[in-house]
Amino acid sequence: MYSIGVDLGGTNIAIGLCDAELKLVDKGSVPTPQNDPEKIVKEMAALARLLIDRNGVMLGEVEYVGIAVPGAADDKSGTVIYTPNLPFKDYQIAEVFKKFLPVQRVILANDANAAALGEALAGAARGAAGCIMVTLGTGVGGGIIINGKIFSGSLNSLGAEIGHTVIAAGGRQCGCGRRGCWEAYSSATALKNMTSEKMQELSLKGIPSLLFEEAEKEGKVSARTAFNAMKRADTHAKAVVDEYIYYLGTGIANMINIFQPEVVIIGGGVSGERENLTAPLSAMVNAEQYTRNSEKKAKIVTATLGNDAGIIGAAGLGR
Amino acid sequence: MYSIGVDLGGTNIAIGLCDAELKLVDKGSVPTPQNDPEKIVKEMAALARLLIDRNGVMLGEVEYVGIAVPGAADDKSGTVIYTPNLPFKDYQIAEVFKKFLPVQRVILANDANAAALGEALAGAARGAAGCIMVTLGTGVGGGIIINGKIFSGSLNSLGAEIGHTVIAAGGRQCGCGRRGCWEAYSSATALKNMTSEKMQELSLKGIPSLLFEEAEKEGKVSARTAFNAMKRADTHAKAVVDEYIYYLGTGIANMINIFQPEVVIIGGGVSGERENLTAPLSAMVNAEQYTRNSEKKAKIVTATLGNDAGIIGAAGLGR
Numbered sequence: 001m002y003s004i005g006v007d008l009g010g011t012n013i014a015i016g017l018c019d020a021e022l023k024l025v026d027k028g029s030v031p032t033p034q035n036d037p038e039k040i041v042k043e044m045a046a047l048a049r050l051l052i053d054r055n056g057v058m059l060g061e062v063e064y065v066g067i068a069v070p071g072a073a074d075d076k077s078g079t080v081i082y083t084p085n086l087p088f089k090d091y092q093i094a095e096v097f098k099k100f101l102p103v104q105r106v107i108l109a110n111d112a113n114a115a116a117l118g119e120a121l122a123g124a125a126r127g128a129a130g131c132i133m134v135t136l137g138t139g140v141g142g143g144i145i146i147n148g149k150i151f152s153g154s155l156n157s158l159g160a161e162i163g164h165t166v167i168a169a170g171g172r173q174c175g176c177g178r179r180g181c182w183e184a185y186s187s188a189t190a191l192k193n194m195t196s197e198k199m200q201e202l203s204l205k206g207i208p209s210l211l212f213e214e215a216e217k218e219g220k221v222s223a224r225t226a227f228n229a230m231k232r233a234d235t236h237a238k239a240v241v242d243e244y245i246y247y248l249g250t251g252i253a254n255m256i257n258i259f260q261p262e263v264v265i266i267g268g269g270v271s272g273e274r275e276n277l278t279a280p281l282s283a284m285v286n287a288e289q290y291t292r293n294s295e296k297k298a299k300i301v302t303a304t305l306g307n308d309a310g311i312i313g314a315a316g317l318g319r
Numbered sequence: 320m321y322s323i324g325v326d327l328g329g330t331n332i333a334i335g336l337c338d339a340e341l342k343l344v345d346k347g348s349v350p351t352p353q354n355d356p357e358k359i360v361k362e363m364a365a366l367a368r369l370l371i372d373r374n375g376v377m378l379g380e381v382e383y384v385g386i387a388v389p390g391a392a393d394d395k396s397g398t399v400i401y402t403p404n405l406p407f408k409d410y411q412i413a414e415v416f417k418k419f420l421p422v423q424r425v426i427l428a429n430d431a432n433a434a435a436l437g438e439a440l441a442g443a444a445r446g447a448a449g450c451i452m453v454t455l456g457t458g459v460g461g462g463i464i465i466n467g468k469i470f471s472g473s474l475n476s477l478g479a480e481i482g483h484t485v486i487a488a489g490g491r492q493c494g495c496g497r498r499g500c501w502e503a504y505s506s507a508t509a510l511k512n513m514t515s516e517k518m519q520e521l522s523l524k525g526i527p528s529l530l531f532e533e534a535e536k537e538g539k540v541s542a543r544t545a546f547n548a549m550k551r552a553d554t555h556a557k558a559v560v561d562e563y564i565y566y567l568g569t570g571i572a573n574m575i576n577i578f579q580p581e582v583v584i585i586g587g588g589v590s591g592e593r594e595n596l597t598a599p600l601s602a603m604v605n606a607e608q609y610t611r612n613s614e615k616k617a618k619i620v621t622a623t624l625g626n627d628a629g630i631i632g633a634a635g636l637g638r
Contacts (some may be wrong), residue, residue: 130473144577146465146473153579154449154465155615164609165573166497169487169566175608178572180487247488253497254484258463258474258577290483290495296474 002057004048005315012083013044016311017051022122026055037091049281064105065316068310069115075108108318111189111310113150116143118313123305125263136270139163140183167250172195185247188223188269195226210234227273240276245280253288256298265302274302321376323367325386329404334369335630341441345374346517356410356415365420383424383635385431391477394427417448424595426636430629432469435462437632444582451580455589456484459502486569504566507588514545517559529553546592551584565597572607575617586622593621
């Protein structure tokens with residue numbers, strides 16, 4: 001048996017064909033058509049058909065198609081409720097997909113949640129029943145896996161908006177309207193902002209730092225600047241990274257105290273720092289988490305599936 | 320069919336006999352014997368037997384006995400792992416209980432979680448599939464119900480330590496070792512401390528306030544002092560309550576953004592303020608929670624089962 005995972009993005013539709021062991025047999029991607037929901041679904045179905053055909057798979061051998069949606073989806077009714085960057089609004093995507101490709105079943109999930117499921121089933125947290133994925137990109141995204149299944153909320157299926165939990169009441173303004181959200185301190189954007197602020201401060205005081213050299217090398221200040229300068233033993237860069245890790249670890253310890261996951265998976269751009277991030281982070285979080293005695297500690301690991309997490313997770317939605 | 324719920328406390332063992340609809344048919348309580356785990360379980364079994372006998376119920380009609388434990392319990396192995404205020408440590412409570420009263424099944428849960436289940440099945444959140452109970456007492460306790468079941472963690476069954484999530488990084492010292500925990504701002508103890516601090520400040524400046532009169536009336540500063548003075552239109556008392564609600568609401572909005580529960584139940588001493596607490600709290604939380612469009616909002620309600628929440632929840636563990 002096979003399953004197909006669709007990762008519907010604002011720019012591209014990526015699709016993977018997975019076997020019974022959730023191994024990626026083949027994958028492909030096409031640009032996302034703009035402004036027309038039906039056209040998007042039609043392209044999706046065409047690419048899925050192409051993958052099936054070129055791998056000699058029969059349509060009847062495809063158990064289901066999972067679709068990872070960049071927004072809110074309601075799996076029960078097969079509806080995409082809302083996508084901020086695509087033209088879906090209360091759209092019966094499952095029904096329309098089946099019109100173009102008559103598969104047995106279409107399953108929907110939010111894309112961040114699907115990526116977390118992918119890492120839980122076939123990636124960094126393989127074999128863990130409970131895990132949390134924290135994606136450090138433009139924002140702080142989250143995926144919660146409980147008993148091998150996505151948990152996306154009881155009343156509204158809004159995904160697990162862990163980035164919009166306040167960790168510093170009255171603190172930095174967040175895009176969601178609250179002040180002091182985890183996202184305002186731990187996203188790649190926040191790290192870039194903290195780095196810029198430190199550079200301005202140093203610049204005003206005329207203090208030299210490798211931060212300036214690294215930023216020049218890259219042509220801009222990015223979420224990498226502070227890590228790069230820190231690796232060259234710059235103390236100001238280390239101060240920025242330490243502050244970043246303090247807030248990131250605060251949020252992760254919060255999640256561990258609530259969920260007691262086996263594994264915390266770090267994904268997104270900043271996760272590319274790998275052990276430079278996870279080693280000090282683990283030390284900080286182990287000291288902060290609430291364990292009464294000698295309980296087992298959650299492991300903090302880097303995501304391993306990269307851009308394939310979404311398609312593999314979507315293909316795993318029925319497992 | 321019947322079930323029995325045991326609420327094992329440091330001072331008393333309370334037991335309830337519930338019918339198939341989880342209605343409390345009869346209840347009783349005995350002092351908790353000190354220092355001897357077996358004696359505690361023996362008393363428990365004797366009181367359970369008494370309730371069965373005096374209600375003309377046959378032992379075979381009791382489907383199971385649920386025990387709410389003030390600490391960490393592992394239901395799979397029938398073991399109380401640890402209780403901070405009672406002498407249990409890796410204790411096979413289910414097996415010992417069955418020795419004294421041969422029931423078909425013994426189910427274990429943490430007491431805060433059991434109380435949340437009680438409110439979800441038969442109290443303030445009756446009929447809700449997903450809810451969070453926040454207990455405002457000495458600390459901030461939590462219970463998480465997902466799909467009508469207790470969620471108590473994946474790696475360690477430590478309960479949902481939502482009180483030990485940092486909402487004000489670097490802020491007030493918490494008993495758990497972290498700084499800025501929700502518990503350090505929103506427990507009854509924290510409210511009492513905030514009130515004392517305000518009174519000290521007013522006292523130093525020679526500013527009069529009904530806070531002093533209310534404290535004198537009660538013979539001490541308590542978690543009620545600020546609410547009582549606020550009801551008499553004291554602006555300083557209102558400032559204390561507003562601050563308390565700000566932090567409490569911050570933590571509740573965090574939980575809503577993570578769990579999207581249908582209902583948030585407020586229990587514990589401070590919940591006695593009822594609408595004086597829940598009305599301003601709901602207004603604050605509705606403005607803070609993350610909902611992309613016109614999604615349904617979680618309701619914030621006061622617990623209704625009082626001290627019976629634990630025994631009813633324990634009796635509901637097998638439902």
